[in-house]
Amino acid sequence: MSYLEKESLKVVGTRPIRPDGVDKVTGRANFGADMVMPGMLWGKIKRSPHAHARILSVKTDKAMALPGVKAVTTRADFPDIPPDKRSIGAAPANLWDLSRNCMAKGKALYEGHAVAAVAAVSPAIAEEALDLIEVEYEPLPYVMDVEAAMMPDAPLLHDDIFTSGVDPKPAKPSNVAKMIRYAKGDVEAGFAEADTIIERRYTTKPVHQAYIEPHACVVSVGSDGQTTIWSSSQGQFMVRGYTSRIVGADIANIRAIPAEIGGGFGGKTIVYLEPIAYMLSKKSGRPVKIVMSREEVFRATGPTSGAVIDVKLGAKNDGRIVSAQAVLKYQSGAFPGSPVNQGCMCGFAMYDLPNVLVTGYDVLSNRPKVAAYRAPGAPIASFAVESCVDELARELGIDALELRRMNGAKDGTKAAHGPTWVNIGYQKTIEAAKATEHLGTRLGPNQGRGIASGYWHNAGGESSAACHVNEDGTVTVTEGHPDIGGSRASMAMMVAEVLGVPFDQVRPVVGDTTAIGFSASTGGSRVTFAGGMAVTQSAQKVVEELKKRAAVMWDISPEAVEWHDGKAFPAGANAGSFDPLSLADIASKAARTGGPISAEVQINAQGQGPGFTTHICDVEVDRETGHVKILRYTAIQDVGRAIHPSYVEGQMQGGVAQGVGWALSEEYIYDKDGRLENPGFLDYRVPVASDMPMIDTVMVEVPNPRHPFGARGVGEVPIVPPMAAVANAIADATGIRLRDLPMSPPRLLAALDDSEPLRQAAE
Amino acid sequence: MAKHHVSTTINGEPVEFLCEPQQTLLDVLRDELNLTGSKEGCSSGDCGACTVICDGRITCSCLMLGAEAEGRTIQTVEGIAQGDKLHPVQQKFLEHAALQCGFCTPGFIVAAKALLDENLNPTEEETRYWLAGNLCRCTGYDKIVRAVLDAAAVMRAEAGR
Numbered sequence: 001m002s003y004l005e006k007e008s009l010k011v012v013g014t015r016p017i018r019p020d021g022v023d024k025v026t027g028r029a030n031f032g033a034d035m036v037m038p039g040m041l042w043g044k045i046k047r048s049p050h051a052h053a054r055i056l057s058v059k060t061d062k063a064m065a066l067p068g069v070k071a072v073t074t075r076a077d078f079p080d081i082p083p084d085k086r087s088i089g090a091a092p093a094n095l096w097d098l099s100r101n102c103m104a105k106g107k108a109l110y111e112g113h114a115v116a117a118v119a120a121v122s123p124a125i126a127e128e129a130l131d132l133i134e135v136e137y138e139p140l141p142y143v144m145d146v147e148a149a150m151m152p153d154a155p156l157l158h159d160d161i162f163t164s165g166v167d168p169k170p171a172k173p174s175n176v177a178k179m180i181r182y183a184k185g186d187v188e189a190g191f192a193e194a195d196t197i198i199e200r201r202y203t204t205k206p207v208h209q210a211y212i213e214p215h216a217c218v219v220s221v222g223s224d225g226q227t228t229i230w231s232s233s234q235g236q237f238m239v240r241g242y243t244s245r246i247v248g249a250d251i252a253n254i255r256a257i258p259a260e261i262g263g264g265f266g267g268k269t270i271v272y273l274e275p276i277a278y279m280l281s282k283k284s285g286r287p288v289k290i291v292m293s294r295e296e297v298f299r300a301t302g303p304t305s306g307a308v309i310d311v312k313l314g315a316k317n318d319g320r321i322v323s324a325q326a327v328l329k330y331q332s333g334a335f336p337g338s339p340v341n342q343g344c345m346c347g348f349a350m351y352d353l354p355n356v357l358v359t360g361y362d363v364l365s366n367r368p369k370v371a372a373y374r375a376p377g378a379p380i381a382s383f384a385v386e387s388c389v390d391e392l393a394r395e396l397g398i399d400a401l402e403l404r405r406m407n408g409a410k411d412g413t414k415a416a417h418g419p420t421w422v423n424i425g426y427q428k429t430i431e432a433a434k435a436t437e438h439l440g441t442r443l444g445p446n447q448g449r450g451i452a453s454g455y456w457h458n459a460g461g462e463s464s465a466a467c468h469v470n471e472d473g474t475v476t477v478t479e480g481h482p483d484i485g486g487s488r489a490s491m492a493m494m495v496a497e498v499l500g501v502p503f504d505q506v507r508p509v510v511g512d513t514t515a516i517g518f519s520a521s522t523g524g525s526r527v528t529f530a531g532g533m534a535v536t537q538s539a540q541k542v543v544e545e546l547k548k549r550a551a552v553m554w555d556i557s558p559e560a561v562e563w564h565d566g567k568a569f570p571a572g573a574n575a576g577s578f579d580p581l582s583l584a585d586i587a588s589k590a591a592r593t594g595g596p597i598s599a600e601v602q603i604n605a606q607g608q609g610p611g612f613t614t615h616i617c618d619v620e621v622d623r624e625t626g627h628v629k630i631l632r633y634t635a636i637q638d639v640g641r642a643i644h645p646s647y648v649e650g651q652m653q654g655g656v657a658q659g660v661g662w663a664l665s666e667e668y669i670y671d672k673d674g675r676l677e678n679p680g681f682l683d684y685r686v687p688v689a690s691d692m693p694m695i696d697t698v699m700v701e702v703p704n705p706r707h708p709f710g711a712r713g714v715g716e717v718p719i720v721p722p723m724a725a726v727a728n729a730i731a732d733a734t735g736i737r738l739r740d741l742p743m744s745p746p747r748l749l750a751a752l753d754d755s756e757p758l759r760q761a762a763e
Numbered sequence: 764m765a766k767h768h769v770s771t772t773i774n775g776e777p778v779e780f781l782c783e784p785q786q787t788l789l790d791v792l793r794d795e796l797n798l799t800g801s802k803e804g805c806s807s808g809d810c811g812a813c814t815v816i817c818d819g820r821i822t823c824s825c826l827m828l829g830a831e832a833e834g835r836t837i838q839t840v841e842g843i844a845q846g847d848k849l850h851p852v853q854q855k856f857l858e859h860a861a862l863q864c865g866f867c868t869p870g871f872i873v874a875a876k877a878l879l880d881e882n883l884n885p886t887e888e889e890t891r892y893w894l895a896g897n898l899c900r901c902t903g904y905d906k907i908v909r910a911v912l913d914a915a916a917v918m919r920a921e922a923g924r
Contacts, residue, residue: 031802
C-alpha cells in the first residue's frame with residue numbers, strides 16, 4: 001500500500017512535538033558521557049606529539065605503579081587482524097586500518113595518534129598516569145600538503161600501499177592510495193567544439209564535523225567475556241561490529257546500547273574509544289569510561305578532506321556546456337579512504353553533459369584519518385564546480401539560474417558516474433528559486449548575490465523495525481537507528497498514519513543490539529527512507545494481524561474485515577453487522593485470539609531517491625576588514641515528502657550554517673612541525689547565532705515512488721551548495737573571485753587590497 | 764589531597780558537597796551531584812553547553828571551580844521547569860523544533876531563560892548576540908531564535924505587557 005496522496009494523510013506532514021523532546025529540554029536525556037556504572041574507572045589516552053614517528057618503546061611500569069591506576073593498555077594487547085576480516089557488513093571499512101587508527105602500531109602517523117591508555121579511579125589520577133607512560137620515538141620526515149604527498153620523493157606513510165586503480169600495478173609504494181576515473185563521451189572533442197573555455201584551480205581545507213558532544217563511552221567486560229558498551233555513536237551495530245573485530249571478541253558477547261547522540265554529521269560512524277575502553281575494562285575487571293576532550297576531538301577524529309581541484313568547462317556562446325573535466329585530489333589523512341569517489345560522482349551530477357572526464361586521487365598525509373562529513377566529498381567538488389559554473393555564467397553574460405536550467409539534469413539524463421535519473425526534482429528547485437521573493441529584492445553597495453546547486457545520492461540499506469501493540473492498545477515501535485535529529489518523531493508518525501491512530505498513541509524506541517535486528521548506521525540521509533520503510537511495513541503487518549483478530553472475535557473471514565481510522569470494520573453489509581473494534585478492544589482480547597500482537601520487519605531498502613537543491617545567498621562585504629556578513633539565505637530542496645516538515649527545514653538550515661562556516665571561517669591550521677594549532681572552538685571558528693540570518697527554506701516535493709510516503713533523504717544535500725553560493729555572492733559584491741577556502745577576513749582583505757589599484761584605475 | 768567542603772544553593776535547594784581543588788563546577792554538577800543536564804562540549808568556555816545561572820548571571824560552569832560555588836545561588840537546566848510545568852522557553856523549543864540532537868539544548872535553555880529574566884522584549888539581533896556564546900551545530904540557529912522570541916511574546920502576554 002502506498003500513501004503518496006498527500007491529501008489523504010492525517011499525521012504525516014504535520015508538526016507534532018517530538019517524543020524525546022521533554023527529556024532534551026529539561027536535561028534528563030542521557031548522552032554518551034552521562035552514563036555511570038558502579039565501580040567505574042576513568043580512562044585517558046596517551047597521544048603522539050609527533051606528526052610522524054617510529055615508536056621505539058612504550059614503558060608503562062611507572063604508570064602502573066601510581067596508586068589508583070588499575071590498568072594500562074598498549075598496542076601489544078590488540079590482535080593483528082588477518083586480511084579476510086578487513087571488512088564488515090554492507091559498509092566496508094578497512095578494519096586493520098581502523099585498528100591501527102585506534103591504537104598506533106609501529107609508527108605514529110599524525111599528531112594525536114593514540115599510543116597507549118590508562119584507567120584509574122579518578123580522571124585526575126588517570127591524567128597524572130599519562131605523564132608516567134614513557135614512549136620513545138624516532139621522529140620521521142612527514143608530509144601535510146596533498147600535492148607534496150603525491151610527489152615521488154615524498155615521505156611515505158605506509159610501505160605496503162600501491163596506488164590502486166592504475167594498470168599495471170605500480171612497482172613502488174606511494175601515498176596515492178587510489179585513482180578513480182569517470183568518463184562519458186569525448187572531452188577533447190567537446191572542448192574543440194566550445195566557444196568559451198574556463199579552467200580554474202580551487203582549494204579547500206580540512207574542516208571538522210564539530211558536533212558539540214565529544215566522543216564518549218562506558219565499556220564493561222565480564223570475566224566470561226560478556227560485554228556491555230554504552231556509547232554515543234551513529235550506529236550501535238557499527239560499534240558492536242567494529243569493536244568485536246578490533247578486540248577479537250564474538251559479536252554475541254557484545255551488547256551495544258545507544259546513548260543519545262550529541263551530533264555526528266558522519267563523524268561518529270567509526271569507533272575510536274570503545275576498543276580501548278574494552279581492553280582497559282578487560283584488564284582491570286571494572287567498567288571503564290572514556291570521554292574525549294575537545295582538543296582530542298580535533299586532533300584525533302574526523303575531519304573531512306582538504307583538497308585541490310582543477311576544473312575545466314567548455315561552452316557554446318548560447319550557454320550550452322559541451323565539455324566538463326575535473327581532477328580532484330583529496331586528503332585521506334593517515335589511512336586511505338577520503339570521500340574522493342563521491343566527490344567525483346557528485347561534482348557534475350546536477351548537469352546534463354555530453355562529455356565528462358573526472359579523475360580523483362585518494363592521498364595520504366600525516367593528518368588524522370578523515371571521517372565522513374555530511375554528503376562526504378560532494379561539498380568539496382561542488383565548491384569547485386559551482387564556482388566555475390558561476391565564472392562561466394559571468395563570462396557568457398548569462399543569468400546563473402538560467403545557465404543551470406539550460407544545462408540541468410532532468411528525468412532521463414544519464415550522469416557520468418552511471419545512473420539515469422528518474423523522478424528527480426532538480427529543475428523544480430530552479431523554477432522554485434526563480435519564483436522566490438528573495439530573488440526579486442534589490443541589493444545595496446558592497447552587497448552581492450550568489451547561486452549554487454547541489455546533489456547527493458542518499459542511501460538505503462539494511463534496517464529493522466518492530467511494531468508492538470501493547471495490552472491497552474497503545475503502540476511501541478522499536479527501531480535500530482540512533483536518533484540524531486528528530487527521527488523518532490518521523491518513525492512514530494509513519495506508524496500512526498498506517499494504524500490510523502493519534503501520534504502520541506505510538507511511542508518510538510531506539511533499541512540496543514539485543515532488542516532489534518541489525519540496522520545499518522544513521523548516515524547517508526537513510527533513516528527516514530530505509531528506517532521509515534521498515535517501520536511502515538511493520539505497522540502494515542500489524543494491521544493485517546489486527547484484521548485477523550477482529551475476524552476471530554466476530555467469527556467471520558479476515559477478508560471481510562477492513563481497517564481504517566484506527567478501527568476494524570466489517571467490509572460491507574455481507575460481512576455482518578458489528579460495532580467497530582479499536583486497537584484497545586482487540587488488544588484486550590489478544591490472549592484469546594492468538595496471543596501478543598507484534599510484527600518485526602527486516603529489509604535491505606533500495607530505491608532511495610537522489611536529493612537535489614538550489615541555494616540563494618546574499619552577502620555584504622566590509623571592505624575595511626574583509627568580513628563577510630550573510631544578509632539573507634534561501635535554500636530550495638526537493639525533499640520527496642516531508643514527513644515532519646519542521647525537522648526537514650531544520651536539516652536544510654543546519655546544513656546551510658555548516659556550509660557557511662566551511663566557506664568563511666573553518667579550517668585546520670598546522671604549524672611547521674605538523675602540529676595542529678587550533679584544536680578548540682576559540683580558534684576553530686564555527687558559526688554562532690550572531691553570524692547567521694534566518695534561513696528561508698522552500699521544500700519542493702517530488703515524491704519518491706520507492707518509499708511508501710514518498711520520502712527521500714534530506715539531511716546531507718543542504719551542505720553541498722553553500723561554499724560556492726557564498727563565493728559567488730562575494731564575486732558579485734566585489735568583482736573578486738576567491739577560489740581558496742575559507743574566505744576568511746585576512747584572505748578577502750588581501751584580495752581586496754590587491755585589487756584596489758585596479759578598481760581605482762577603473763573608476 | 765584534601766577536599767574542599769562547599770555549601771551552596773542549587774535550584775533552590777541547599778546543597779553541600781566535597782570537591783577536589785581542581786574540579787570545576789561542571790565536574791561537580793555532573794560527577795558529584797549527578798546533575799548531568801549541564802553538558803561538557805569544550806571545557807574552555809567556548810561552546811556554552813555547560814551554561815548555568817550563578818547569582819543571576821549566565822556562567823560557563825566549566826570555567827568556574829567547584830570551590831567557588833561557596834555561598835552562591837546556582838540554577839541549572841534541571842531547575843528551569845517548575846515541577847512538571849515547562850518554562851515557556853522549553854515549551855517553545857519543543858513547538859518550534861529548535862533542537863535536533865539536543866546536546867547544546869540545556870545550555871541554550873538556561874541562556875535564553877536568563878535573557879528573558881533580564882529583557883522580556885528582545886529584538887532578533889539582541890537575541891542572536893546574547894546567544895552567541897552557545898554553539899549549536901545542528902539547527903543553524905533559525906528555529907532557536909524564533910523559539911526564544913516566541914517565548915518572550917508568551918511571557919509578555921502572561922505579564923500583561
